[in-house]
Every structure is written in structure tokens, then in C-alpha cells.
Amino acid sequence: MGFRCSLKIKRQEKPGAAPYWQTFSSEAGGEATVAAALREINDRTPLTDLDGGRAMPISWECACLQRKCGACAMRVNGAPRLACSAFLSEFPGGEIVLEPLGKFPVISDLTVDRSVIFERMKQARLWLEEKAYLSGRRHEVSYQSARCLMCGCCLEVCPNFGAAEDFGGALLSVNAYRTLEQSSGGGHKKEMSEAYRKLYFSGCGGSLACHQICPLELPVEELLLRSNAVAVWGR
Amino acid sequence: MSARAIVVGSGLAGLFAALEAAEQGVPAALISVRPSERAQSVMAEGGINAALGEDDSTENHYNDTMAAGRFLADPNAVCKLTAAAPGIVRRLLDLGVLFNMRGHDEPELRYFGGQKIKRTVFAQSGSGKQIMSAVIQEARKYEARGLITRYDRHAFAGLAVGDNGCTGCSIRKAYSGEMTYLHGSVIIAAGGMHGLFGGTTGSLDNSGAVTAALFRTGVPLANGEFIQYHPTTAAMPGKRLLISEAARGEGGRLFVLRDGKPYYFMEDRYPELGNLSPRDVISREMWSLGEQVYLDLTGLPDEVFRARLSDTLDDCLTHLRIDPRQNPIPVAPGVHYFMGGIFVDENHRTAFPGLYAAGECCCQYHGANRLGGNSLLGAIFGGIAAAHSALADGPQAIGGEYLPPDTEQSAEDRIATQTIVRDALGIARDRAELENGIATLEGLPGSMPLLARAIMTGALERRESRGAHLRTDYLEQNDTGFRKTTVVSYDGGTISARFENIPERR
Ligand SMILES: Cc1cc2nc3c(=O)[nH]c(=O)nc-3n(C[C@H](O)[C@H](O)[C@H](O)COP(=O)(O)OP(=O)(O)OC[C@H]3O[C@@H](n4cnc5c(N)ncnc54)[C@H](O)[C@@H]3O)c2cc1C
Ligand code: SF4
Ligand code: SF4
């Protein structure tokens, strides 16, 4: 306790509205997360900002509060993070700047529209048409592939990803691994591989920006290489 | 127009309901406040039960489920559930779920609470996430075929009700407020009533608002007073962190300090099941001890943390800043699961024709206390069963009236409601607290306080102690009076509770 900080938040009422900055003080304590601080602020009655002015509740997404659902991704001091595992004590300067993820259209404040992620997964035809082929050898890597939260942090740092283009970014490749690996071959696997080349392989510039950013510390590099190996080089 | 299934909630129960419809060629609308990846089902860690061991049988699984639920569950429903469990696990394997395996195609089993036999299939300690990833993938196939249509970022608004029951529902898009009116059978799979309490182990999205709106409309609730306090939860900012029962299944031990030394109270007092006694038993023991309890995992091999408790280890390191390999974890009981909810029959029909419910939002399978590992199972089986009933009944004719939506609760009213609920519906209850809770809630507007009053009314009328319901003024279990289902309903003016007989096993 006794840890004070301020949260400077980029706000925007709705799509198309002009963004503005608003700062709130927080005494949530150093062991608290950005998520806990945001919830505490939104629970205040009346809700006032640092200067005592009235403020509207801050719009942001969160559900699990424990790094399991990917809802709370946002930019924290410039870097994409999950608010529920960004601890206030990591930012000793006292000012924490929160912005919405920049690669997706803003819906309101820190809430963005990430539906393109799910659209790409559909376009990539990532599903099985037959029973999963379970190979013990690849169990752990496939397990990691299925852990992806679809949070979008890896897309945020990718120089080649933009919501309007048809490049799926690292998460597409991360997810594709398990499905490709479990597909026993045939027409659908071919279709998936083709879609993969179009939606991932041909668009990735190999800049490696996505390798270290994953909040779950998934083995992103390994998964990209392995997915490429299966979909592009036929393993 | 072809029959349409409207599924509210896209966690495990909702996904399986939509899949069941889609597989039969019936288009399903899948509505949820956030995509499936964000549903509470992804948070489940420990695993899913199925009688797959050589020393096990579906009858054993049935017996353990009924006994843990203090014989309040519907025996015919539980019978079907446990019989279906092995097949459900095989189906999950076929969908590509990466359970821990022994040999090539047999899933490994672990010990879980309330069961003497290893019966819990698991994927390290990320079982819910691994299951959800595979099931979401299967649903994606039907989305691409146009048989499942998602309405993410939409909340349930209100039912459409005609002369013969429910004819559809309206949904509201978040932020824009845009309304959509849907016609068809409605399957509710909107999760437990975690928002009544706040600060539970569950997801913030499971507010209980859908259950509250339905109750106000006249849909009865059952067994709402049975609220599971999980014995091993730890304080973290804004919520309780669950330390999965898997930790005890793998050898974790509970103790309190006596003269500076650990006293393993569960092992001493309950030699048969010890640290793996049913959750209600352990939580009650902890409550009566009234001391700080610790969960000791320090004796477990590194390999167990790596291959079987990876998420649990990660949770403790990140959110508690405790290394469970080095230090015991201070734990306390916390609200975790709602055994009661929307009243459904064994085939998941509610009291309104055309309206069904499945998963944690409904009252099925767990009676007075749920066995760990049975709720993922109940969500899957219930989702399928609800869709099955909906398809068999067919949709109601068009023409119901769309009821107006609830207004959202203000932060102030929500906090007030939660405070009253936490005070009156603790592990131990008594008449004065419950009456006081009900009276205080009467001053608060909206459906959530009404739902809270309904649950307190059931708790007040159930003048006995059973499973998760502990009345300090009625400590005994009373089978003649209360081996029955609590049914609470609302007629637009008053809340009333009655006790219905539980069906005999066929
Ligand atoms: C930390 C934790 C660990 C657990 N571990 C286990 C375990 O090991 N084994 C086990 O068997 N069980 C476990 N459980 C319990 C189990 O996870 C849940 O009971 C189960 O997942 C519930 O599934 P569901 O489909 O009913 O609901 P959920 O997965 O909770 O989904 C609810 C859905 O409803 C939607 N929704 C909510 N409100 C609205 C609204 N107003 N309008 C529209 N949509 C709405 C949500 O967006 C979501 O899609 C655990 C629970 C927790 C919290
Ligand atoms: S390697 Fe670079 S271009 Fe490729 S997905 Fe990662 S960040 Fe994007
Ligand atoms: S790979 Fe990591 S950063 Fe990218 S979406 Fe998945 S969890 Fe998020």
C-alpha cells in the first residue's frame, strides 16, 4: 500500500469521435495490476479524474483477470500487454500511459474491435474434417499452440499486420500448428496449407518482432517455424 | 422457414448446443458478450470426469456424484450424464484435445475431490482452455458453412413470449445499443451467477444478468442456495484466485499451525478421503477452525509441476508471487460455483415451453454440492441435451411479444447488492442474516436484487444443513422435510418458494 500512481488514458467516446487524454490517480497498491486499478477507478461514485472533473466510466475489456482469456490487451506505456498481468510496481516512475491497441478500430476508449482475428481464422479454414490424428511426439508443442489467447499482442508489434489487409499475423501461424499437425492429410489439409501460404507465409517479412512479446511466453518462433515446415515445405 | 436455435452464451455448454443443432442441419445463432475464447470455460484447470479406469464404472461415477450432491440431484439426469461421460471424452480426443495421455490412445487419469478412484481426465492444468480451443475450432467449421452465426459483443435483452411459451429473444449490441430480434427456440447457457457476489474465482462476464431477467419474467429457479465455496482460493487484487483441486489430487496437503508445527487437519479428521474430501466438507471444516489454512505443495516433484500443474504454478508465481515449490500457499474458501440456477427437467426444458437452459446457469446434475470435474462434463452433456430437446420440440410459432430489456445496474447499486449478498450468503447462514438481507434488498431497483432475494428466500425456507448450505440455526440434515428440490418463483409481485419431490430413479 501507499503506492501512488497516475493512469493517463487515451479516451475516445465512440468510433469517429475525437480522442483526448484524461488522467486518474490510483492508490491501488504496488502489488495491484493495471486491471485492478481500472476496476477500482470505474467503481468510484462519483467518478472524477485527477483534477476533480467528472468523468465517464472508462471502457475496456476484461473477463478472467488472470491471464487466461486475452480480453484485456492494451498498450501500457507503449507496449502491448495484458492489463491483468501488468503490475503497477513495474512502472516506478508513477505515470502509466494506457492506449487502445493501435492495429484495430477503436470502439470506445480502450476497447477495440478484434473481430478480424476470428475472420482470418475462418478464412484460413483452420479446422479438422476428420478425426484428429494425435501424435505423442508433438504433444507439448501442439499443447502450446492451443494455449494462444487470441489477444492480438503479437499483431500489434508486427510491421506487416494491418486489420484491413489479408495477412493473419503470428497468431494465425501459432494456432495453425496444432490443426495442421492433427490433420491426417488429404484435400482439406491441402486447402489449409494453401490458405496458410496466402494468409501467413507470403505476408511475413521475418522481422521477428513477434517473438518476444507474447504475454504467455508461448514459443512463438518455434511454432512459426514448425507451421511453415508443415504447410509450406510439407514438413 | 427452417427451425432456428438461439443459443445465449458461447462457453462450453453454448458451443455444444450450437454444434448439436448445426450437425443436424439446423441453423444456430450463437450469442455472447465476448468471443468464446474469453468465456469462463477457458479458465477451468483440473479436468473432466469419466469412468475410464479399469477399476471404475459409470455406476460408481453415478454413486459418487449423487452422494456428493447429498441426494438432491435428479437421479435420471445424473445416470445419463455419467453413462455418456466416456463417450464425451473420446469425442473430445477426436476433436484434437491434448489431454495428458498414457500410451497411445488412453488418457491419463488423476485423483480429484470426493472420489476414491482416479477418474479425472486432464490436460496439464489448462484443461478448460485445451478443450475450448478444440471445440471452438469445430464450431468454426460450421460457421464457415453458415450453420452457426455468431453474435459476439451482444447481450441478451429479453424473451419473446407468446400464448404457448417462448418464441425467441432480443439481443442488444454492446456500445451501439442496436437491437436484433430473433425467432426460434432459446437455449440459455450464460454461465453462473458470479456477479451476485463479485470477487469470485470466476469470470466477470458471468454477471447472472440473464438468469435475473428470466426470473423477473417468471421463469422459476431451483436450488439457488447451494453455492460452492471452494476450499483453496487465495486473495489477489479484485478476485479470488483458484488453486485447482488438481494440486491436492497430485498430493497437496492442507494444514494449520499448531505450536508452530503443521497440523494436517483433514488427514486427521477424515482419514478416508483426507485432503480430497468433497469441497463442502473441507470448506466447512476450515470455517469452523477459523484459522489461517495453508496448502502445502512443497513436497511435489518438479516433474509434477512441469507436466501436470503448469498453470497452477504459473498462477501462483504471477498473481500471488509465491513459489509453491518453496512455500505453502495461504488459502481460504471462496465462491466458485453455483449448483442451482434456472429450473430445468432432466432434458433441460425450463418451465416455459420453447426455453431451455444448460451449463452452470441451470440447476442440473450437482444437487447440494458439485464434484470437481463434473461441471465441464455437465456443460457439454447439458448443451447437447438442451439442443436435442429444442430440436425435438421444434420452434414455437412466430408472434410472441418481445419483452422490454432490463436497464443496466449502476456501479453503486451493484456494489450495494454484492455487499448484502456476501453478508447473508456466506458459508454459514442463519435466519436473522437472511431476513435482514431480504429486507435490505427490497430497497434496491432492478432484476439483480430480485434474483438475490429469490436465492435468500430459498436459503431461508430450507431449514436444514445439507451440502453447501449450512444453517447455524438448523445444523442437522432433514431428509423428510428437505430431500427435495427448492423451487423459487416470481409472479410479478411476490417471490415464493416451494419444495418439489425429486424423481425416483427409473
Ligand atoms: C478457475 C476455475 C476453474 C475451474 N475448473 C474446473 C475444472 O477443472 N473442472 C470442471 O469440471 N469445472 C471447472 N470449473 C467450472 C467450469 O469451468 C464452469 O462451470 C463451466 O465452464 C461453465 O460453462 P458454461 O458453458 O456453463 O458457461 P461459461 O463458460 O461461463 O460461459 C458463459 C457464456 O455466457 C455468456 N454470457 C454471460 N452473460 C451474458 C449475457 N448477459 N448475454 C449474452 N451472453 C452472456 C458469456 O459471454 C459466455 O460466453 C472451473 C471454474 C473456474 C472459475
Ligand atoms: S516475424 Fe515479423 S512479419 Fe512475421 S508475423 Fe512476426 S512480427 Fe509479423
Ligand atoms: S501468440 Fe501470444 S501474443 Fe499472439 S495472440 Fe496468442 S497469446 Fe496473444
Ligand code: FES
Ligand atoms: S482479463 Fe483475461 S487475460 Fe486479462
